[in-house]
Amino acid sequence: MNRRHLILCLATATPLAGADWQAPKPAEKVAPQAFQVPDGLEVTVWASTPDLFNPTNLDIDAAGRIWVAEGVNYRRHNGRRPGGDRIAVLQDTDGDGKADSSHTFVQEKGLVAPLGVAVFDNVVVVSQPPDLIVYTDVNRDLKFDPATDKREVLLTGFNARNHDHSLHSVTGGPDGKWYFNNGNCGAIFTDKSGKTFTCYGDYRGGGGDWFVPSHSELGKVSDDGFKWTSGFSARMNPDGTAVEIIGHGYRNSYEHAVNSFGELFQNDNDDPPACRNSYVLEFGSAGYFTRGGKSYRTVKRPGQDHGRAHWRQDDPGTFDVGDIYGGGSPTGVVFYENGALGKDAAGTFLSCEAGRNVIFSYQPEVQGAAYKMERKNWMNSNLDGKFVGSDFVGGGRAKGNEEGTTDPKLFRPSDVAVGADGAIYVTDWFDPRVGGHADLDDSCSGTIYRIAPKGFKPVNPKIDLATVEGAIAALRSPAPNVRWTGFDALRKKGAEALPAVTALLGDPDPWIAARGIWLLPYLGAGGTAKCEELLKSDKASTRLVAFRALKRAGKDVYSIAQTLAKDPSPALRRDAALAMRGLPADKAAPVLIEVAKGWDGKDKNYLEAIGLGAENQEPAVWNAMRDALSPGxxxxxxxxxxxxxxxxxxxxxxxxxxxxxxxxxxxxxxxxxxxxxxxxxxxxxxxxxxxxxxxxxxxxxxxxxxxxxxxxxxxxxxxxxxxxxxxxxxxDPSKVELTEVIMPGKPASTKFGEQDVMKLKGDAARGKTLAARCTMCHHVNDLGPHYGPDLRGWVSRQGEQMAIRAIIDPSADIAHGFEGTAIELKDGKWIDGLVISDGNPLVITATGGLTQMVPKNRIKSRQHMNRSLMLNADQLGLSAQDVADLVEWLKGY
Structure with a gap:
C-alpha cells in the first residue's frame, strides 16, 4: 500500500465512536510478508489504524471481539488526546478474518496510557494507576454508560500513572483467582479484606505521577506477616478480597501468564543486558532488589557476570533465573495450550520483545523444581539481527525505507493473546523508538496481526454460561479469560456440575483435563473426594494440580504435604515445602526436613522453596534440621x-x-x-x-x-x-580521599559525520588495536572495567550505522541504565560518573573505571548529566578511518 492510499484511507475512515482526536500523520504498518513465523502459519492484518491507536494491551472475549487499551497520551504526549485515552472494541462481524467495526467502550480523562485491559464476560478490568478499575457493562451494549453501568475502583495505591513500570494487566487463573502484577514503581494498597500490602523498592524515577511513598517504607512488614519488595505479582478473589503476593523483586515484568497447571511465567526488563523469561517460584524473589529493598548494584560481587549479578543468582533468597537473553524491552506474554495451532504447539509460552522486533517462544520443560526454557524466534521481522531504536543499543531511531514501504524494525509488539477461535493475535505499537519512556511515531499507528494456519477460517463457539454444557464449552476455550468465565459459572453451580467436570478429567488433552481438577473442591463432598483421589495418580502433573486445587480452595492440606514431602517428583516436594509457609515451626519443620532429604544439593529453586516455607521461622526450623539430619x-x-x-x-x-x-x-x-x-x-x-x-x-x-x-x-x-x-x-569517612573527575563538555560540532565513515572501508586488524582505547570504559577482550555497556555483539545487534553514530556522538542517545550523575562536593570539587549505590557512602564509578565511595555528608548537590559519560570520537583522538576500522573489528566481536 503506498502512502497516498494510506492518506485516503485515513481521510475516508468512519470516525470512531467517542473519538475526539485524529493523528496528524497518516498511519503506517509493517507488511505481513515481512514476518517470519513457524511453517504452516501465516500472518494477516486483522485491524489497523484508524480502528485503534498505540495499543498497550489487548484481550479477546468469547465472541472474538478484541478489546484494546490505548496510549495516545503516552509520556511527553500527555494531553495529545484531550478527552483521555480509551478502551476500544474491535469486531469482525462477517467472519472474514478482518475487523470491520470499531468503537469506544470507555474514554476518560483519567485514563493515561493504561497498561492493562481484561474482559470477563461483561466485566472489564482496566489497570490505570493508582487504580485497578472494574467496569460492569450491565446492559451488555459494549459501551460504558455511567447512567446504567457500574464503575468501581477495586484496589488503589499503585505507583505510577503514565509510567511503564507500574500496574499491568489482570489475567484469570485456572483456580478462579485474578492475577495481576506491578513494576518496580512500588505500591501500598489495601485489599477488600482489610489487609494492607507494602511493596518497597528504592526506585523512584522515570517521570509519571506518583501516589504513595512506597520507596520510603524500608523494611515494613505487610499485614500478611511478610516483607515484600517492589516489582511484584499478586492473586486475589475477583471481589478484591484475599490478596496474596506470589512473587516480587522484579524490575518491570510487563505481564505474566498462568497456565492450567497453575504455573506462572513472565518476562522481566533489565539494566542492559539482562532481560529474562522465567518461571516464577511461588512467593519467591526474582532478585532485582535485595531483602532490604536495595538495588542489585549495591551487592555486585567482584568480577561477577552482569546477568547473575542483576538477578542476584549467587545470593540466597532468589529463584532460578530462567533464560537471560540480553538487552531488550519485553512486553506482553501468553501461554498457548489449545487452539488452531495444533498439538505440537500446546504448552508454548509466547513473549513479546519490542526492542528486538520479535516474539519469543518457549516450551518449558520440567527440570527438578524449575523449568528448562529454550528460546526460539516465533514471530520475527528482524531477520538480520541488527537492532535499532532500543535502549540496549543506544536508543536512536529506526528509519523508514523508500517511499511506500516501511522498515520491519518498526514492529514493536506490545501484547499477544490467544483468541476464542484458537488463533494468535498480536498488537503492534509501531515506533522508531522503544524504551527510555519515549515514542516518536506521531501517527500513533497500531496494528493487530493474526497468526493462524494458512487458509484459516475463524469460528468463535457460541457460549451460554447459564447452562452446564455452555460453561464446559467456555472452560475448554483457548482464550484464558474466557476459560475463567467457564470456571466461575461451574463453581457457582456446585454439585450440579460434578458429572460434567468429572467427564472432563478424562479428556485426552492434558491441559483441558487439568482445568477440571481445579473445580473439584468447589463441587461438594463428592468433588473434594475425587480431587483427593487424584493425589494417587501416576502422573506427577495430575498430583500437583490436585494438591494445588485443594490448597487454593482453602482445604487443610497439611497431612497431604507430609506425604508429598517424600514424593518422587521434586516439583511435588517443592510445593509441599511452600505449603509450610506461615505455619509455626513445630508443624513446618518436620515437612521441610523430609523435603530437605530429597535435595540434590544443586537445584536452586528446590533450596529456595525450603527457605520460603521456613520464612519468619528460620532459626527454629534450622535447629530442627540440625537435630534431625545430624550433620555433626x-x-x-x-x-x-x-x-x-x-x-x-x-x-x-x-x-x-x-x-x-x-x-x-x-x-x-x-x-x-x-x-x-x-x-x-x-x-x-x-x-x-x-x-x-x-x-x-x-x-x-x-x-x-x-x-x-x-x-x-x-x-x-x-x-x-x-x-x-x-x-x-x-x-572511615573522614579519611576517604576523593579524586575530582570532570567529564569534558560535549563539543559544539564534530570533525566528521557518520556518512563520512560509511564511505570508508574498515580494517578489522587495525580496529582490534584501536579497541585498546575502549578499555578505558568497556570490558573488551578480558581487559577494562564493566563501566560502559558490553560491546560484545554490539554492532551485530544495532547495525553498523548506529554504531558509528554512537562513537561519533554518544550523547545523541544514552543507553538506559548508563545515565550520568554530577556530584558536587562541599569542598567545591565535582565527580561525574555512574552511581552504583545510592547509600551512605554513595558509590560512583567514573571514566576509566575509577570507583569512589563518597560519604553523604560531603555531598553538596547532585544533578543529572545532559551528556554521555563516553567521550566522542574527537575527544578520543579517532579519525573517520579509525572509526571505520574499529566498527569493522567490532562486527565480529
Whole structure:
C-alpha cells in the first residue's frame, strides 16, 4: 500500500465512536510478508489504524471481539488526546478474518496510557494507576454508560500513572483467582479484606505521577506477616478480597501468564543486558532488589557476570533465573495450550520483545523444581539481527525505507493473546523508538496481526454460561479469560456440575483435563473426594494440580504435604515445602526436613522453596534440621547442609559458622562460604561475629572485612556499624580521599559525520588495536572495567550505522541504565560518573573505571548529566578511518 492510499484511507475512515482526536500523520504498518513465523502459519492484518491507536494491551472475549487499551497520551504526549485515552472494541462481524467495526467502550480523562485491559464476560478490568478499575457493562451494549453501568475502583495505591513500570494487566487463573502484577514503581494498597500490602523498592524515577511513598517504607512488614519488595505479582478473589503476593523483586515484568497447571511465567526488563523469561517460584524473589529493598548494584560481587549479578543468582533468597537473553524491552506474554495451532504447539509460552522486533517462544520443560526454557524466534521481522531504536543499543531511531514501504524494525509488539477461535493475535505499537519512556511515531499507528494456519477460517463457539454444557464449552476455550468465565459459572453451580467436570478429567488433552481438577473442591463432598483421589495418580502433573486445587480452595492440606514431602517428583516436594509457609515451626519443620532429604544439593529453586516455607521461622526450623539430619560438628558438615544453612540464614547458626570460618582444616572456599553465610543473617549478632573474626586475625579476615563493608554500608546500615567500621579501618569517612573527575563538555560540532565513515572501508586488524582505547570504559577482550555497556555483539545487534553514530556522538542517545550523575562536593570539587549505590557512602564509578565511595555528608548537590559519560570520537583522538576500522573489528566481536 503506498502512502497516498494510506492518506485516503485515513481521510475516508468512519470516525470512531467517542473519538475526539485524529493523528496528524497518516498511519503506517509493517507488511505481513515481512514476518517470519513457524511453517504452516501465516500472518494477516486483522485491524489497523484508524480502528485503534498505540495499543498497550489487548484481550479477546468469547465472541472474538478484541478489546484494546490505548496510549495516545503516552509520556511527553500527555494531553495529545484531550478527552483521555480509551478502551476500544474491535469486531469482525462477517467472519472474514478482518475487523470491520470499531468503537469506544470507555474514554476518560483519567485514563493515561493504561497498561492493562481484561474482559470477563461483561466485566472489564482496566489497570490505570493508582487504580485497578472494574467496569460492569450491565446492559451488555459494549459501551460504558455511567447512567446504567457500574464503575468501581477495586484496589488503589499503585505507583505510577503514565509510567511503564507500574500496574499491568489482570489475567484469570485456572483456580478462579485474578492475577495481576506491578513494576518496580512500588505500591501500598489495601485489599477488600482489610489487609494492607507494602511493596518497597528504592526506585523512584522515570517521570509519571506518583501516589504513595512506597520507596520510603524500608523494611515494613505487610499485614500478611511478610516483607515484600517492589516489582511484584499478586492473586486475589475477583471481589478484591484475599490478596496474596506470589512473587516480587522484579524490575518491570510487563505481564505474566498462568497456565492450567497453575504455573506462572513472565518476562522481566533489565539494566542492559539482562532481560529474562522465567518461571516464577511461588512467593519467591526474582532478585532485582535485595531483602532490604536495595538495588542489585549495591551487592555486585567482584568480577561477577552482569546477568547473575542483576538477578542476584549467587545470593540466597532468589529463584532460578530462567533464560537471560540480553538487552531488550519485553512486553506482553501468553501461554498457548489449545487452539488452531495444533498439538505440537500446546504448552508454548509466547513473549513479546519490542526492542528486538520479535516474539519469543518457549516450551518449558520440567527440570527438578524449575523449568528448562529454550528460546526460539516465533514471530520475527528482524531477520538480520541488527537492532535499532532500543535502549540496549543506544536508543536512536529506526528509519523508514523508500517511499511506500516501511522498515520491519518498526514492529514493536506490545501484547499477544490467544483468541476464542484458537488463533494468535498480536498488537503492534509501531515506533522508531522503544524504551527510555519515549515514542516518536506521531501517527500513533497500531496494528493487530493474526497468526493462524494458512487458509484459516475463524469460528468463535457460541457460549451460554447459564447452562452446564455452555460453561464446559467456555472452560475448554483457548482464550484464558474466557476459560475463567467457564470456571466461575461451574463453581457457582456446585454439585450440579460434578458429572460434567468429572467427564472432563478424562479428556485426552492434558491441559483441558487439568482445568477440571481445579473445580473439584468447589463441587461438594463428592468433588473434594475425587480431587483427593487424584493425589494417587501416576502422573506427577495430575498430583500437583490436585494438591494445588485443594490448597487454593482453602482445604487443610497439611497431612497431604507430609506425604508429598517424600514424593518422587521434586516439583511435588517443592510445593509441599511452600505449603509450610506461615505455619509455626513445630508443624513446618518436620515437612521441610523430609523435603530437605530429597535435595540434590544443586537445584536452586528446590533450596529456595525450603527457605520460603521456613520464612519468619528460620532459626527454629534450622535447629530442627540440625537435630534431625545430624550433620555433626560444624567442621564436618557436608556441603549440602552448609548450603541449607546459607539459605536459612539462622541466627542460631552464627557460632557454628564462625567456627567454620576460623578453621584452617577447611578449604578457603569453605571458610569464605561460612563468612558469606553469616553476612546474610539479618541480626546484630552477625556483624559482631565478623568483627570478631577480624580481631582474632582469623584466616577469613580479608573476606570478613569485604562483607562487613558491603553490608555495613548496605542492608546492615540500620545496625549503625560506622564506629566499628572506622575503628577497624574498614571504612572511615573522614579519611576517604576523593579524586575530582570532570567529564569534558560535549563539543559544539564534530570533525566528521557518520556518512563520512560509511564511505570508508574498515580494517578489522587495525580496529582490534584501536579497541585498546575502549578499555578505558568497556570490558573488551578480558581487559577494562564493566563501566560502559558490553560491546560484545554490539554492532551485530544495532547495525553498523548506529554504531558509528554512537562513537561519533554518544550523547545523541544514552543507553538506559548508563545515565550520568554530577556530584558536587562541599569542598567545591565535582565527580561525574555512574552511581552504583545510592547509600551512605554513595558509590560512583567514573571514566576509566575509577570507583569512589563518597560519604553523604560531603555531598553538596547532585544533578543529572545532559551528556554521555563516553567521550566522542574527537575527544578520543579517532579519525573517520579509525572509526571505520574499529566498527569493522567490532562486527565480529
Amino acid at each position: 560438628d560444624p567442621l564436618t558438615w557436608n556441603d549440602q547442609f552448609a548450603k541449607l544453612t546459607w539459605r536459612l540464614w539462622p541466627t542460631t547458626a552464627i557460632d557454628a559458622l564462625k567456627k567454620r570460618a576460623s578453621a584452617n582444616s577447611l578449604t578457603k572456599e569453605q571458610r569464605d562460604f561460612a563468612v558469606e553465610s553469616i553476612s546474610f543473617i539479618d541480626d546484630p549478632a552477625a556483624p559482631d561475629a565478623l568483627f570478631a573474626l577480624i580481631s582474632e586475625d582469623s584466616p577469613s579476615k580479608p573476606e570478613a572485612m569485604r562483607w562487613l563493608f558491603t553490608r555495613g554500608t548496605g542492608d546492615w546500615a540500620k545496625f549503625d556499624l560506622n564506629k566499628k567500621l572506622k575503628e577497624t579501618g574498614i571504612y
